[in-house]
Amino acid sequence: MAELTGAQMVMESLVREGTEHVFGIPGGANLPLYDAIPQYYPKVRHYLVKHEQCAAHAADAYARVSGKVGVCFATSGPGATNIVTGIANAWMDSVPLVCITGAVISALIGRDGFQEADITGITIPITKHNYLVLDVAEIPKVIREAFHIASTGRPGPVLVDIPRDVFQQKAEFVWPEKVELKGYRPRLYPDPAEVAKAAELIAEAKRPVILSGHGIIISQAYDEIRELAEKANIPVITTLLGISGFPGTHPLYMGMPGMHGMYWNNIAIHESDLLIAAGMRFDDRITGRLKDFAPNAKIIHMEIDPAEIGKNVRPTATLQGDVRNSLRELNKHVQHVERPDWFARIEGLRRDHPSITIRETADVLPQYVIQKLYEVTGGDCYVVTGVGQHQMWAAQFFWYDKPNSFVTSGGLGTMGFEVPAAMGVQAAKPGELVWSVCGDGGFQMTMQELATIAEYEWPIKFAIINNNSLGMVRQWQQLFYSNNIVATPMRNPDFVKLAEAFGVLGLRATCKEEVEPVIRQAMEHDGPVVCDFQVKGDENCYPMVPPGASLGETVDLPTYEDERVEVTA
Amino acid sequence: MSQRDKIQPHTIIALVEDRPGVLNRIVSKWRQRGFNIESLAVGHSETAGLSRMTFVVDANTDAEQVVKQVDKLVDVVNIRDISTEEIVSREMAMIKVRVDAGNRSHIIEIADLFRASIVDVSSESVILEVTGDEAKVDALFELLSDYTVIELVRTGRVAMLRGSAVSHPRDEDEEPERFQGFEPPYSVK
The missing domain is CATH 3.30.70.260 (ACT domain)
Incomplete structure (x- = not known):
């Protein structure tokens, strides 16, 4: 092969790895890379975003729904530091991401050159691995390794930092036949003895529940988790990131557990004698007070990452490996067991504590908006959310039958994720309907991307659950900081006019009657739409496990009159 | 300590x-x-x-x-x-001690007791080199504290399993699979 520049090598390597879409922003240090982009069009399409954080989030969401590795470009210094939040988000949610940053020329590295930041140093704790490439001939090997590391085992972000002069140097392009990394061999198959032990635990269990996590979606174990649930007759609870890994309308589906999970789930976990955890990591938002978590339960932990096993809970049986492999093995050994008492108990909890009933009121309740969204779309769409109350309501009041159709920032809890993530989802799924459920706070963190959305004509529908406040933070102030409301009420801009300024259709609903027509009008419109749903401002998110409490102390639904608070903008 | x-x-x-x-x-x-x-x-x-x-x-x-x-x-x-x-662990230390004609022989005596060697001698100081576990180095340092220790430098512990066991057996696990993507395996109703 002829000699290529470093920049061409990067692009050639991306093509070989099957990359079709890249999000990024050019700058001084990665200009040679951008110089090479037109040669590789249309094999690789580049989308210019308006802030590098959004390039990383868009690539992250793209990876989640496409099943490919997400790729983003940023320049040195501020470009690179701007993607740090996006990398941390992908790190916490195990998303395969390759970030290619330009660095100052090799001679300036470590000398505080203009727009220099030690991005490999900065991202050590939030990447699976990172590279600073100083030899142009190594680029194909590094990119190949980066994709391999990002996408295998427990997926995660990898950063490749390339100085401007290395992009410009030339060398022969040598694509490595295979990746050889002595220190990286993820274990994918569980120990048969542990599988047998797990099957025995399931056969003996009187009150088992399945905790289905993000791992089910990452390893596409939809059929396998369903087979386990149906074969062994066990109710299924999905974690926030596990939502849409198990059909939302399935009779065995129970919804989400944890801080804002269903009351019946938290009590069921608390009373359970066996937790079957599949591809989840016992996050503190799920366990509540750890020492009182599921006090009577033995635990089967199916998990690919050895460092997650025994981190928060001590499992009785450990199936370390790809959760799909583990489930396939386990399913061979499980049998149907009738559990009438256990299902009757759960039924009773659901009847006595109907966590997600929407009360009758003339106000526009945020829950009502989500419910209408579900009714109108029939669930046949992708739902992207930011972080906060709206996120919890989107998790509680929408039933996800479509596999992997719920895209949210879980581990890091990144407000503002909803706007760029919707771009990534739409780029990956051009013909599909994408609804981005936004908080009014989060939307304003990344709303500059409306310009990008208008430019690329992505027909994303934004539903701003507008309560004129940072709702979840305000809820905590009300409940845990003596109702001292500080820096959470907001005077928002006119979102309709704002949308129009970006060349996007803006719609508004101020009363209940307008909610459904606005949703329908948004869906009938060809292009992107911003819907401003002006909801009841002081509505709070329940059920709730107070911070530091155990799941057994879940507060189902308080009487609203008790906690009504005036929120003034 | x-x-x-x-x-x-x-x-x-x-x-x-x-x-x-x-x-x-x-x-x-x-x-x-x-x-x-x-x-x-x-x-x-x-x-x-x-x-x-x-x-x-x-x-x-x-x-x-x-x-x-x-x-x-x-x-x-x-x-x-x-x-x-079951491990063997060792560290090496060098200790620079101020000496004069009066106490040089005492220092050499202590060094002999600990099988330490004198690796440098000047008119006002000696450097002792000692190898052993941390307790031995600590003990020597303790004894020398009756004199004037100018400097102490320690390599830190190096350790190895006893017997013929390999400390780091190569993990010849199965080849990792590629990330397969998320295409839905069952149809959406």
């Missing part, structure tokens, strides 16, 4: 790629959990391109989880906590 009474030191050995930044990656994990590194020794291993490290880490809590996290690092071929295993 009073800290030792309170905190459990863990002896952890690692086989790592000989590349810039490896130490940084590993230490970053200890730092995140607030573990203090009491000693650290790094050098080439028997295999070209791989280095062997011995850490002694003060871990108030269980070090297991951090060891697992370090093991996940791509540059770390293998790591293990050998605190509870």
Whole structure:
């Protein structure tokens, strides 16, 4: 092969790895890379975003729904530091991401050159691995390794930092036949003895529940988790990131557990004698007070990452490996067991504590908006959310039958994720309907991307659950900081006019009657739409496990009159 | 050395790629959990391109989880906590002591007792070299405190399993599979 520049090598390597879409922003240090982009069009399409954080989030969401590795470009210094939040988000949610940053020329590295930041140093704790490439001939090997590391085992972000002069140097392009990394061999198959032990635990269990996590979606174990649930007759609870890994309308589906999970789930976990955890990591938002978590339960932990096993809970049986492999093995050994008492108990909890009933009121309740969204779309769409109350309501009041159709920032809890993530989802799924459920706070963190959305004509529908406040933070102030409301009420801009300024259709609903027509009008419109749903401002998110409490102390639904608070903008 | 009474030191050995930044990656994990590194020794291993490290880490809590996290690092071929295993561990120290005609022979006598060697002599000082476990080095230092110790330097612990056992057996696991993508395997109603 002829000699290529470093920049061409990067692009050639991306093509070989099957990359079709890249999000990024050019700058001084990665200009040679951008110089090479037109040669590789249309094999690789580049989308210019308006802030590098959004390039990383868009690539992250793209990876989640496409099943490919997400790729983003940023320049040195501020470009690179701007993607740090996006990398941390992908790190916490195990998303395969390759970030290619330009660095100052090799001679300036470590000398505080203009727009220099030690991005490999900065991202050590939030990447699976990172590279600073100083030899142009190594680029194909590094990119190949980066994709391999990002996408295998427990997926995660990898950063490749390339100085401007290395992009410009030339060398022969040598694509490595295979990746050889002595220190990286993820274990994918569980120990048969542990599988047998797990099957025995399931056969003996009187009150088992399945905790289905993000791992089910990452390893596409939809059929396998369903087979386990149906074969062994066990109710299924999905974690926030596990939502849409198990059909939302399935009779065995129970919804989400944890801080804002269903009351019946938290009590069921608390009373359970066996937790079957599949591809989840016992996050503190799920366990509540750890020492009182599921006090009577033995635990089967199916998990690919050895460092997650025994981190928060001590499992009785450990199936370390790809959760799909583990489930396939386990399913061979499980049998149907009738559990009438256990299902009757759960039924009773659901009847006595109907966590997600929407009360009758003339106000526009945020829950009502989500419910209408579900009714109108029939669930046949992708739902992207930011972080906060709206996120919890989107998790509680929408039933996800479509596999992997719920895209949210879980581990890091990144407000503002909803706007760029919707771009990534739409780029990956051009013909599909994408609804981005936004908080009014989060939307304003990344709303500059409306310009990008208008430019690329992505027909994303934004539903701003507008309560004129940072709702979840305000809820905590009300409940845990003596109702001292500080820096959470907001005077928002006119979102309709704002949308129009970006060349996007803006719609508004101020009363209940307008909610459904606005949703329908948004869906009938060809292009992107911003819907401003002006909801009841002081509505709070329940059920709730107070911070530091155990799941057994879940507060189902308080009487609203008790906690009504005036929120003034 | 009073800290030792309170905190459990863990002896952890690692086989790592000989590349810039490896130490940084590993230490970053200890730092995140607030573990203090009491000693650290790094050098080439028997295999070209791989280095062997011995850490002694003060871990108030269980070090297991951090060891697992370090093991996940791509540059770390293998790591293990050998605190509870049968090991041989040694460190080397050099101690520079002020001497005069009157006490030189006393110092040499002490050195002989500890099988330490005198590796440098000047009219006003000697340098003792001693090898052994930390307790032996501590004991020698203690004895010499009756004199004027100008400087003490210690290599930190290096450790190895007793017998013919290999410290870092190569993990010949199955080849990793590629990330397959998320196409829905069952139809949407």
